[in-house]
Amino acid sequence: MQKQSAIKDKRIEREQGDVNTTPNRRKYWERNLSQKAKQWFDEDLKYFLHQSLSTPVLNVLSRADGIYIQDLDGKKYIDMHGNGVHNAGFNNPAVIQAVKKQLDEGMTFCPRRYTNMPAIKLAKKLAEITPDGLCRSLFCPGGSEAIEMALMLAKQVTGRYKTISFWDSFHGAGFGAASIGGEEHFSGGFGPMVPGAFHVEFPNYYRNPWGFTSAEEVDGECLRQIELILKRETEMAAIIGEPISATPVVASKQYWEGVKHLCEQYGCLLIFDEIIEGFGRTGKMFACEHFVTPDVLVLGKSLGGGLAPFAGIVTHDKYNICQHRSIGHYTHEKNALCSAAALAEIEYIEAHELYDHAANLGSYCLERLNQLKENHPLIGHVAGLGLHIGIDLVSNSKTKERAVDEAEIIMFKCLEKGLSAKTIEGNVLTLRPALIITQDEMDRAIDIIDEAIGEVEQGKKY
Numbered sequence: 001m002q003k004q005s006a007i008k009d010k011r012i013e014r015e016q017g018d019v020n021t022t023p024n025r026r027k028y029w030e031r032n033l034s035q036k037a038k039q040w041f042d043e044d045l046k047y048f049l050h051q052s053l054s055t056p057v058l059n060v061l062s063r064a065d066g067i068y069i070q071d072l073d074g075k076k077y078i079d080m081h082g083n084g085v086h087n088a089g090f091n092n093p094a095v096i097q098a099v100k101k102q103l104d105e106g107m108t109f110c111p112r113r114y115t116n117m118p119a120i121k122l123a124k125k126l127a128e129i130t131p132d133g134l135c136r137s138l139f140c141p142g143g144s145e146a147i148e149m150a151l152m153l154a155k156q157v158t159g160r161y162k163t164i165s166f167w168d169s170f171h172g173a174g175f176g177a178a179s180i181g182g183e184e185h186f187s188g189g190f191g192p193m194v195p196g197a198f199h200v201e202f203p204n205y206y207r208n209p210w211g212f213t214s215a216e217e218v219d220g221e222c223l224r225q226i227e228l229i230l231k232r233e234t235e236m237a238a239i240i241g242e243p244i245s246a247t248p249v250v251a252s253k254q255y256w257e258g259v260k261h262l263c264e265q266y267g268c269l270l271i272f273d274e275i276i277e278g279f280g281r282t283g284k285m286f287a288c289e290h291f292v293t294p295d296v297l298v299l300g301k302s303l304g305g306g307l308a309p310f311a312g313i314v315t316h317d318k319y320n321i322c323q324h325r326s327i328g329h330y331t332h333e334k335n336a337l338c339s340a341a342a343l344a345e346i347e348y349i350e351a352h353e354l355y356d357h358a359a360n361l362g363s364y365c366l367e368r369l370n371q372l373k374e375n376h377p378l379i380g381h382v383a384g385l386g387l388h389i390g391i392d393l394v395s396n397s398k399t400k401e402r403a404v405d406e407a408e409i410i411m412f413k414c415l416e417k418g419l420s421a422k423t424i425e426g427n428v429l430t431l432r433p434a435l436i437i438t439q440d441e442m443d444r445a446i447d448i449i450d451e452a453i454g455e456v457e458q459g460k461k462y
Protein backbone atom coordinates (compact mmCIF):
# COMPACT_ATOMS: atom_id res chain seq x y z
CA MET A 1 0.00 0.00 0.00
CA GLN A 2 2.75 2.36 1.04
CA LYS A 3 4.78 1.36 -2.00
CA GLN A 4 1.84 2.11 -4.31
CA SER A 5 1.40 5.60 -2.96
CA ALA A 6 5.14 6.22 -3.33
CA ILE A 7 4.89 5.21 -6.99
CA LYS A 8 1.91 7.51 -7.47
CA ASP A 9 3.77 10.39 -5.83
CA LYS A 10 6.70 9.95 -8.23
CA ARG A 11 4.29 10.04 -11.17
CA ILE A 12 2.73 13.23 -9.87
CA GLU A 13 6.12 14.78 -9.19
CA ARG A 14 7.11 14.10 -12.78
CA GLU A 15 4.22 16.20 -14.12
CA GLN A 16 6.36 19.32 -13.91
CA GLY A 17 9.96 18.11 -13.95
CA ASP A 18 12.48 15.48 -13.10
CA VAL A 19 12.36 13.84 -9.69
CA ASN A 20 15.23 14.59 -7.30
CA THR A 21 15.16 11.43 -5.20
CA THR A 22 15.59 8.61 -7.76
CA PRO A 23 18.45 6.05 -7.73
CA ASN A 24 19.75 7.59 -10.98
CA ARG A 25 19.88 11.00 -9.32
CA ARG A 26 22.04 9.46 -6.58
CA LYS A 27 24.33 7.96 -9.20
CA TYR A 28 24.60 11.32 -10.92
CA TRP A 29 25.76 12.96 -7.69
CA GLU A 30 28.26 10.21 -6.97
CA ARG A 31 29.79 10.51 -10.42
CA ASN A 32 29.70 14.23 -10.92
CA LEU A 33 30.06 16.14 -7.67
CA SER A 34 33.68 16.94 -6.86
CA GLN A 35 34.74 17.11 -3.22
CA LYS A 36 34.43 20.90 -3.31
CA ALA A 37 30.97 20.78 -4.83
CA LYS A 38 29.88 18.07 -2.40
CA GLN A 39 30.75 20.27 0.60
CA TRP A 40 28.46 23.08 -0.62
CA PHE A 41 25.83 20.59 -1.77
CA ASP A 42 25.72 19.14 1.76
CA GLU A 43 25.37 22.60 3.32
CA ASP A 44 22.53 23.36 0.92
CA LEU A 45 20.87 20.10 2.00
CA LYS A 46 21.30 21.05 5.62
CA TYR A 47 20.03 24.63 5.58
CA PHE A 48 17.22 24.64 3.02
CA LEU A 49 13.80 23.15 3.37
CA HIS A 50 13.61 20.20 1.02
CA GLN A 51 11.02 20.04 -1.72
CA SER A 52 10.70 18.05 -4.90
CA LEU A 53 11.94 19.69 -8.12
CA SER A 54 14.44 21.85 -6.21
CA THR A 55 16.21 20.62 -3.05
CA PRO A 56 18.20 18.28 -3.15
CA VAL A 57 19.70 20.13 -6.12
CA LEU A 58 21.52 18.77 -9.17
CA ASN A 59 24.78 20.61 -8.63
CA VAL A 60 26.31 23.85 -7.32
CA LEU A 61 26.83 26.70 -9.79
CA SER A 62 29.45 29.42 -9.85
CA ARG A 63 28.38 31.41 -12.94
CA ALA A 64 25.64 31.86 -15.52
CA ASP A 65 26.84 33.50 -18.74
CA GLY A 66 25.19 33.83 -22.15
CA ILE A 67 23.75 30.42 -23.05
CA TYR A 68 25.74 28.60 -20.34
CA ILE A 69 25.61 27.75 -16.68
CA GLN A 70 28.90 26.72 -15.04
CA ASP A 71 29.51 24.51 -12.02
CA LEU A 72 32.07 25.01 -9.23
CA ASP A 73 34.63 22.96 -11.14
CA GLY A 74 34.37 25.19 -14.19
CA LYS A 75 32.37 22.72 -16.29
CA LYS A 76 29.97 24.54 -18.62
CA TYR A 77 26.52 23.34 -19.65
CA ILE A 78 24.37 24.74 -22.46
CA ASP A 79 21.27 25.61 -20.46
CA MET A 80 18.10 24.49 -22.25
CA HIS A 81 15.92 25.41 -19.29
CA GLY A 82 17.21 28.57 -17.61
CA ASN A 83 13.93 28.67 -15.72
CA GLY A 84 12.76 30.82 -18.62
CA VAL A 85 14.61 33.94 -17.49
CA HIS A 86 17.46 33.85 -20.01
CA ASN A 87 15.90 34.96 -23.31
CA ALA A 88 18.62 37.60 -23.81
CA GLY A 89 21.24 35.34 -22.20
CA PHE A 90 22.53 35.23 -18.64
CA ASN A 91 24.67 38.15 -17.54
CA ASN A 92 23.68 40.10 -20.61
CA PRO A 93 26.14 43.04 -20.69
CA ALA A 94 23.44 45.57 -21.67
CA VAL A 95 21.25 44.50 -18.74
CA ILE A 96 24.19 44.52 -16.31
CA GLN A 97 25.18 47.99 -17.48
CA ALA A 98 21.62 49.32 -17.09
CA VAL A 99 21.37 47.88 -13.56
CA LYS A 100 24.78 49.30 -12.58
CA LYS A 101 23.77 52.71 -13.92
CA GLN A 102 20.54 52.57 -11.95
CA LEU A 103 22.45 51.64 -8.79
CA ASP A 104 24.88 54.51 -9.34
CA GLU A 105 22.02 56.97 -9.82
CA GLY A 106 20.68 55.94 -6.40
CA MET A 107 17.08 55.45 -7.51
CA THR A 108 16.88 51.78 -6.64
CA PHE A 109 13.67 51.36 -4.72
CA CYS A 110 10.44 53.28 -5.05
CA PRO A 111 8.02 53.22 -2.09
CA ARG A 112 4.39 52.72 -3.01
CA ARG A 113 2.48 55.99 -3.58
CA TYR A 114 5.46 57.30 -5.63
CA THR A 115 6.65 56.55 -9.11
CA ASN A 116 9.95 56.73 -10.99
CA MET A 117 11.21 57.12 -14.54
CA PRO A 118 12.38 53.53 -15.25
CA ALA A 119 8.99 52.11 -14.17
CA ILE A 120 7.09 54.62 -16.33
CA LYS A 121 9.37 54.00 -19.31
CA LEU A 122 8.83 50.25 -18.94
CA ALA A 123 5.03 50.54 -18.83
CA LYS A 124 5.15 52.85 -21.87
CA LYS A 125 7.42 50.43 -23.73
CA LEU A 126 5.07 47.51 -23.06
CA ALA A 127 2.13 49.57 -24.32
CA GLU A 128 4.10 50.18 -27.53
CA ILE A 129 5.24 46.62 -28.21
CA THR A 130 2.26 44.51 -27.10
CA PRO A 131 -0.51 43.95 -29.69
CA ASP A 132 -3.81 45.66 -30.33
CA GLY A 133 -4.91 47.88 -27.52
CA LEU A 134 -2.95 46.29 -24.67
CA CYS A 135 -1.77 49.46 -23.00
CA ARG A 136 -2.02 49.41 -19.19
CA SER A 137 0.45 47.56 -16.97
CA LEU A 138 0.75 46.50 -13.37
CA PHE A 139 3.97 44.93 -12.04
CA CYS A 140 4.86 42.60 -9.19
CA PRO A 141 7.85 40.48 -8.13
CA GLY A 142 6.93 37.08 -9.60
CA GLY A 143 4.86 35.25 -12.19
CA SER A 144 2.56 33.58 -9.66
CA GLU A 145 1.56 36.97 -8.30
CA ALA A 146 1.03 38.30 -11.81
CA ILE A 147 -1.35 35.41 -12.44
CA GLU A 148 -3.22 36.32 -9.25
CA MET A 149 -3.52 39.92 -10.46
CA ALA A 150 -4.89 38.76 -13.82
CA LEU A 151 -7.49 36.60 -12.08
CA MET A 152 -8.45 39.36 -9.67
CA LEU A 153 -8.80 41.83 -12.52
CA ALA A 154 -11.04 39.42 -14.46
CA LYS A 155 -13.19 38.90 -11.37
CA GLN A 156 -13.52 42.64 -10.79
CA VAL A 157 -14.28 43.40 -14.44
CA THR A 158 -16.93 40.71 -14.84
CA GLY A 159 -18.30 40.59 -11.30
CA ARG A 160 -18.01 36.79 -11.59
CA TYR A 161 -15.62 34.33 -9.98
CA LYS A 162 -15.29 31.09 -11.97
CA THR A 163 -12.45 30.19 -14.31
CA ILE A 164 -11.63 27.63 -16.99
CA SER A 165 -8.01 26.58 -17.40
CA PHE A 166 -6.12 23.53 -18.65
CA TRP A 167 -5.15 20.15 -17.21
CA ASP A 168 -1.37 19.70 -16.98
CA SER A 169 -0.75 23.45 -17.01
CA PHE A 170 1.39 25.28 -14.48
CA HIS A 171 0.68 28.90 -13.60
CA GLY A 172 2.66 29.24 -10.39
CA ALA A 173 2.69 28.55 -6.69
CA GLY A 174 0.18 30.00 -4.23
CA PHE A 175 -3.47 29.11 -3.92
CA GLY A 176 -4.90 31.11 -6.82
CA ALA A 177 -2.28 30.06 -9.35
CA ALA A 178 -2.21 26.45 -8.12
CA SER A 179 -6.02 26.26 -8.28
CA ILE A 180 -6.08 27.09 -11.98
CA GLY A 181 -2.96 25.00 -12.61
CA GLY A 182 -3.71 21.50 -13.83
CA GLU A 183 -1.05 19.52 -11.97
CA GLU A 184 -1.93 17.63 -8.82
CA HIS A 185 1.66 18.02 -7.70
CA PHE A 186 0.97 21.65 -6.77
CA SER A 187 -2.56 21.37 -5.42
CA GLY A 188 -2.84 17.95 -3.75
CA GLY A 189 -2.75 17.76 0.03
CA PHE A 190 -3.57 21.39 0.72
CA GLY A 191 -7.28 21.08 1.39
CA PRO A 192 -9.78 23.13 -0.63
CA MET A 193 -8.35 25.23 -3.40
CA VAL A 194 -9.96 28.42 -4.75
CA PRO A 195 -13.56 27.51 -5.70
CA GLY A 196 -14.91 27.70 -9.22
CA ALA A 197 -11.76 26.55 -11.03
CA PHE A 198 -12.79 24.28 -13.91
CA HIS A 199 -10.31 22.44 -16.10
CA VAL A 200 -10.39 21.21 -19.68
CA GLU A 201 -7.98 19.42 -22.00
CA PHE A 202 -5.52 21.31 -24.14
CA PRO A 203 -5.84 20.40 -27.83
CA ASN A 204 -3.03 17.87 -28.03
CA TYR A 205 -2.95 16.62 -31.61
CA TYR A 206 -0.31 13.92 -30.99
CA ARG A 207 -1.77 12.55 -27.78
CA ASN A 208 -5.50 13.19 -28.20
CA PRO A 209 -7.48 10.61 -26.21
CA TRP A 210 -10.26 10.27 -28.79
CA GLY A 211 -8.14 8.81 -31.57
CA PHE A 212 -8.95 11.72 -33.91
CA THR A 213 -6.65 12.06 -36.87
CA SER A 214 -7.21 15.71 -37.79
CA ALA A 215 -6.52 18.92 -35.90
CA GLU A 216 -10.03 20.14 -36.77
CA GLU A 217 -11.62 17.22 -34.93
CA VAL A 218 -9.44 17.74 -31.86
CA ASP A 219 -10.12 21.50 -31.85
CA GLY A 220 -13.84 20.87 -32.26
CA GLU A 221 -13.98 18.47 -29.31
CA CYS A 222 -11.89 20.74 -27.06
CA LEU A 223 -14.06 23.75 -27.87
CA ARG A 224 -17.17 21.66 -27.25
CA GLN A 225 -15.88 20.81 -23.76
CA ILE A 226 -15.37 24.48 -22.99
CA GLU A 227 -18.81 25.41 -24.24
CA LEU A 228 -20.39 22.62 -22.20
CA ILE A 229 -19.06 24.30 -19.07
CA LEU A 230 -19.93 27.81 -20.23
CA LYS A 231 -23.52 26.80 -20.97
CA ARG A 232 -24.06 25.29 -17.53
CA GLU A 233 -21.89 27.45 -15.32
CA THR A 234 -22.88 31.06 -15.14
CA GLU A 235 -20.49 33.33 -13.22
CA MET A 236 -17.55 32.53 -15.53
CA ALA A 237 -14.94 35.29 -15.21
CA ALA A 238 -12.11 34.06 -17.42
CA ILE A 239 -10.52 31.40 -19.56
CA ILE A 240 -6.81 31.27 -18.84
CA GLY A 241 -4.05 29.36 -20.57
CA GLU A 242 -0.63 29.46 -22.13
CA PRO A 243 -1.02 30.08 -25.88
CA ILE A 244 1.34 27.11 -26.40
CA SER A 245 1.38 24.50 -23.66
CA ALA A 246 4.63 24.05 -21.73
CA THR A 247 5.46 20.61 -23.13
CA PRO A 248 5.04 22.25 -25.79
CA VAL A 249 1.84 21.56 -27.70
CA VAL A 250 1.17 24.20 -30.35
CA ALA A 251 -2.58 24.74 -30.60
CA SER A 252 -3.98 25.93 -33.92
CA LYS A 253 -4.90 29.56 -34.60
CA GLN A 254 -8.46 28.33 -35.27
CA TYR A 255 -8.61 26.84 -31.80
CA TRP A 256 -7.68 30.11 -30.08
CA GLU A 257 -10.02 32.05 -32.37
CA GLY A 258 -12.74 29.66 -31.23
CA VAL A 259 -11.88 30.20 -27.56
CA LYS A 260 -11.86 33.97 -28.00
CA HIS A 261 -15.23 33.79 -29.74
CA LEU A 262 -16.63 31.76 -26.80
CA CYS A 263 -15.24 34.33 -24.34
CA GLU A 264 -17.01 37.12 -26.20
CA GLN A 265 -20.22 35.11 -26.50
CA TYR A 266 -20.35 34.24 -22.78
CA GLY A 267 -18.93 37.52 -21.47
CA CYS A 268 -15.69 36.30 -19.90
CA LEU A 269 -12.10 37.44 -20.35
CA LEU A 270 -9.31 35.62 -22.17
CA ILE A 271 -6.07 35.61 -20.17
CA PHE A 272 -2.81 34.44 -21.76
CA ASP A 273 0.03 33.34 -19.52
CA GLU A 274 3.15 34.25 -21.49
CA ILE A 275 5.47 34.05 -18.53
CA ILE A 276 7.62 31.60 -20.50
CA GLU A 277 6.52 32.36 -24.04
CA GLY A 278 6.80 36.14 -24.10
CA PHE A 279 9.78 38.20 -25.25
CA GLY A 280 10.72 36.43 -28.46
CA ARG A 281 10.71 32.80 -27.34
CA THR A 282 8.20 31.55 -29.95
CA GLY A 283 9.49 33.56 -32.91
CA LYS A 284 7.39 36.66 -32.28
CA MET A 285 7.84 39.22 -29.53
CA PHE A 286 4.71 37.75 -27.88
CA ALA A 287 3.25 34.31 -28.54
CA CYS A 288 -0.28 35.72 -28.81
CA GLU A 289 0.79 37.36 -32.09
CA HIS A 290 0.54 33.88 -33.65
CA PHE A 291 -3.04 33.51 -32.45
CA VAL A 292 -5.37 36.17 -31.00
CA THR A 293 -4.99 39.17 -28.70
CA PRO A 294 -6.07 38.33 -25.16
CA ASP A 295 -7.88 40.61 -22.73
CA VAL A 296 -5.01 40.25 -20.28
CA LEU A 297 -1.42 39.32 -21.08
CA VAL A 298 0.67 37.97 -18.19
CA LEU A 299 4.45 38.39 -18.39
CA GLY A 300 7.33 37.39 -16.13
CA LYS A 301 10.63 35.50 -16.03
CA SER A 302 12.69 37.13 -18.83
CA LEU A 303 10.99 40.43 -18.04
CA GLY A 304 13.51 40.65 -15.19
CA GLY A 305 16.44 40.65 -17.61
CA GLY A 306 17.70 37.28 -16.40
CA LEU A 307 18.61 38.59 -12.98
CA ALA A 308 15.76 40.49 -11.30
CA PRO A 309 12.50 38.95 -10.06
CA PHE A 310 9.86 40.88 -12.01
CA ALA A 311 6.52 40.12 -13.66
CA GLY A 312 3.28 41.84 -14.53
CA ILE A 313 0.10 42.11 -16.55
CA VAL A 314 -0.76 44.26 -19.55
CA THR A 315 -4.40 44.88 -20.38
CA HIS A 316 -6.80 47.15 -22.25
CA ASP A 317 -7.80 50.67 -21.28
CA LYS A 318 -11.44 49.61 -20.83
CA TYR A 319 -10.39 47.35 -17.93
CA ASN A 320 -8.88 50.21 -15.97
CA ILE A 321 -11.76 49.96 -13.50
CA CYS A 322 -10.13 49.14 -10.15
CA GLN A 323 -9.73 52.63 -8.74
CA HIS A 324 -11.41 51.60 -5.49
CA ARG A 325 -9.83 48.16 -5.07
CA SER A 326 -6.26 46.88 -5.03
CA ILE A 327 -5.51 43.84 -7.17
CA GLY A 328 -1.72 43.95 -6.95
CA HIS A 329 -0.66 45.67 -3.78
CA TYR A 330 2.96 44.52 -4.01
CA THR A 331 5.95 46.18 -2.35
CA HIS A 332 7.96 46.00 -5.57
CA GLU A 333 5.14 47.21 -7.83
CA LYS A 334 7.28 49.99 -9.32
CA ASN A 335 10.77 48.75 -8.43
CA ALA A 336 13.20 51.00 -10.31
CA LEU A 337 16.05 48.50 -10.46
CA CYS A 338 13.86 45.71 -11.83
CA SER A 339 12.30 48.14 -14.31
CA ALA A 340 15.74 49.24 -15.55
CA ALA A 341 16.70 45.56 -16.05
CA ALA A 342 13.43 44.88 -17.88
CA LEU A 343 13.80 47.85 -20.22
CA ALA A 344 17.37 46.90 -21.08
CA GLU A 345 16.31 43.31 -21.79
CA ILE A 346 13.48 44.39 -24.08
CA GLU A 347 15.69 46.87 -25.94
CA TYR A 348 18.33 44.17 -26.40
CA ILE A 349 15.78 41.71 -27.80
CA GLU A 350 14.49 44.38 -30.20
CA ALA A 351 17.93 45.60 -31.29
CA HIS A 352 19.08 42.03 -32.06
CA GLU A 353 15.70 40.91 -33.42
CA LEU A 354 15.95 37.80 -31.26
CA TYR A 355 12.36 36.86 -32.17
CA ASP A 356 13.37 36.46 -35.82
CA HIS A 357 16.44 34.50 -34.81
CA ALA A 358 14.26 32.24 -32.64
CA ALA A 359 11.84 31.71 -35.56
CA ASN A 360 14.59 30.79 -38.04
CA LEU A 361 16.71 28.69 -35.72
CA GLY A 362 13.59 27.04 -34.31
CA SER A 363 12.51 25.87 -37.79
CA TYR A 364 16.01 24.56 -38.41
CA CYS A 365 15.96 22.63 -35.10
CA LEU A 366 12.56 21.08 -35.81
CA GLU A 367 13.88 19.92 -39.16
CA ARG A 368 17.02 18.41 -37.61
CA LEU A 369 15.12 16.78 -34.78
CA ASN A 370 12.59 15.31 -37.20
CA GLN A 371 15.53 13.84 -39.13
CA LEU A 372 16.80 12.30 -35.87
CA LYS A 373 13.35 10.84 -35.34
CA GLU A 374 13.84 8.73 -38.47
CA ASN A 375 16.81 6.96 -36.82
CA HIS A 376 15.63 6.88 -33.22
CA PRO A 377 12.59 4.76 -32.33
CA LEU A 378 12.63 6.43 -28.89
CA ILE A 379 11.61 9.76 -30.46
CA GLY A 380 7.85 9.59 -30.81
CA HIS A 381 7.15 13.18 -31.72
CA VAL A 382 8.85 16.54 -31.99
CA ALA A 383 6.90 19.77 -31.56
CA GLY A 384 7.40 23.43 -30.89
CA LEU A 385 7.48 26.97 -32.18
CA GLY A 386 10.55 29.18 -32.20
CA LEU A 387 13.02 28.09 -29.56
CA HIS A 388 10.36 26.38 -27.47
CA ILE A 389 10.70 22.73 -28.46
CA GLY A 390 9.82 19.36 -26.93
CA ILE A 391 10.95 15.83 -27.78
CA ASP A 392 8.29 13.31 -26.76
CA LEU A 393 10.16 10.08 -25.95
CA VAL A 394 8.18 6.87 -26.28
CA SER A 395 8.96 3.23 -25.59
CA ASN A 396 6.46 2.12 -28.24
CA SER A 397 5.73 4.36 -31.20
CA LYS A 398 2.33 2.76 -31.84
CA THR A 399 0.93 2.93 -28.30
CA LYS A 400 2.94 6.13 -27.60
CA GLU A 401 3.78 4.76 -24.17
CA ARG A 402 5.84 7.38 -22.36
CA ALA A 403 9.53 6.40 -22.06
CA VAL A 404 9.86 7.79 -18.56
CA ASP A 405 12.86 5.73 -17.37
CA GLU A 406 14.72 6.23 -20.64
CA ALA A 407 14.04 9.99 -20.56
CA GLU A 408 15.62 10.27 -17.13
CA ILE A 409 18.75 8.45 -18.25
CA ILE A 410 18.96 10.56 -21.42
CA MET A 411 18.70 13.68 -19.29
CA PHE A 412 21.61 12.59 -17.06
CA LYS A 413 23.71 11.53 -20.03
CA CYS A 414 23.09 14.94 -21.64
CA LEU A 415 24.17 16.64 -18.42
CA GLU A 416 27.40 14.68 -18.34
CA LYS A 417 28.03 15.69 -21.95
CA GLY A 418 27.47 19.39 -21.13
CA LEU A 419 23.78 19.97 -21.83
CA SER A 420 21.25 20.87 -19.15
CA ALA A 421 17.67 20.09 -20.17
CA LYS A 422 14.53 19.33 -18.23
CA THR A 423 11.90 16.64 -18.67
CA ILE A 424 8.20 17.47 -18.31
CA GLU A 425 5.40 14.94 -17.81
CA GLY A 426 8.13 12.36 -17.24
CA ASN A 427 9.08 11.79 -20.87
CA VAL A 428 9.21 15.08 -22.79
CA LEU A 429 12.70 16.54 -23.08
CA THR A 430 12.19 20.28 -23.38
CA LEU A 431 14.58 22.61 -25.18
CA ARG A 432 14.34 26.30 -24.35
CA PRO A 433 17.80 27.81 -24.80
CA ALA A 434 18.75 31.47 -24.51
CA LEU A 435 17.65 33.17 -27.73
CA ILE A 436 21.22 34.32 -28.40
CA ILE A 437 22.30 30.72 -29.12
CA THR A 438 23.99 30.28 -32.50
CA GLN A 439 23.28 27.55 -35.04
CA ASP A 440 26.65 25.92 -34.28
CA GLU A 441 25.83 25.82 -30.56
CA MET A 442 22.38 24.44 -31.28
CA ASP A 443 23.93 21.80 -33.54
CA ARG A 444 26.26 20.82 -30.71
CA ALA A 445 23.26 20.53 -28.37
CA ILE A 446 21.34 18.36 -30.84
CA ASP A 447 24.45 16.19 -31.38
CA ILE A 448 24.59 15.59 -27.62
CA ILE A 449 20.91 14.59 -27.56
CA ASP A 450 21.48 12.32 -30.58
CA GLU A 451 24.39 10.60 -28.79
CA ALA A 452 22.53 10.24 -25.51
CA ILE A 453 19.40 8.78 -27.14
CA GLY A 454 21.56 6.45 -29.24
CA GLU A 455 23.36 5.11 -26.17
CA VAL A 456 20.09 4.37 -24.39
CA GLU A 457 18.71 2.67 -27.49
CA GLN A 458 21.82 0.48 -27.60
CA GLY A 459 20.88 -0.69 -24.14
CA LYS A 460 23.45 1.31 -22.19
CA LYS A 461 22.21 1.81 -18.65
CA TYR A 462 23.06 4.73 -16.46
Ligand SMILES: Cc1ncc(COP(=O)(O)O)c(C=O)c1O
Binds near residue numbers: 171172276300311
Ligand atom coordinates in the same frame (compact mmCIF):
# COMPACT_ATOMS: atom_id res chain seq x y z
C1 LIG B 1 3.81 29.28 -17.42
C2 LIG B 1 4.19 29.75 -16.05
N1 LIG B 1 3.34 30.55 -15.38
C3 LIG B 1 3.63 31.00 -14.15
C4 LIG B 1 4.82 30.66 -13.52
C5 LIG B 1 5.12 31.18 -12.14
O1 LIG B 1 6.14 32.13 -12.19
P1 LIG B 1 7.03 32.43 -10.89
O2 LIG B 1 7.86 31.21 -10.63
O3 LIG B 1 7.84 33.62 -11.25
O4 LIG B 1 6.08 32.70 -9.77
C6 LIG B 1 5.73 29.83 -14.18
C7 LIG B 1 6.99 29.43 -13.53
O5 LIG B 1 7.65 28.48 -13.87
C8 LIG B 1 5.40 29.35 -15.48
O6 LIG B 1 6.23 28.54 -16.13
